[in-house]
Structure formats: structure tokens, C-alpha cells
Amino acid sequence: MYESDITKFLSELKQQRPTLEEEQRRGRALLWDKEPVDMDERTRQQASRVGQTPYVYYQNFGA
Numbered sequence: 001m002y003e004s005d006i007t008k009f010l011s012e013l014k015q016q017r018p019t020l021e022e023e024q025r026r027g028r029a030l031l032w033d034k035e036p037v038d039m040d041e042r043t044r045q046q047a048s049r050v051g052q053t054p055y056v057y058y059q060n061f062g063a
Helices: 005-016 020-031 039-047
Strands: none
Touching: 005 020
């Protein structure tokens, strides 16, 4: 049965590092899996934001 080079590589990698899949799951949870958003809290936060000036680096100190 044919097995590609990539499949062989992945099989060998998983044999060498048996904890690889668990490490990947932890990394995903750290960066991507988020808690559900409370829509009432989000609405309150958006309403309390201070507007940003159109060009933030220019401040007219003298005029």
C-alpha cells in the first residue's frame, strides 16, 4: 500500500514525540478557544468607549 513521504514523516514524528497532539491542543486552546461573549457586557463596553481623534499623532498644543 502506498504511503506518501508526508504521511511517513508525520508517523515518525508522532512516534518520536507521543505528546505532540496534546501540545497542539494546548496551543490551540491558548490562542483560539475563547469563552463565550456576554452580549450585555459587550454592549456596555462599546457604549463606554471614548472616541478616537481622526489623526491621533497630531495634537494642537499651541492653538
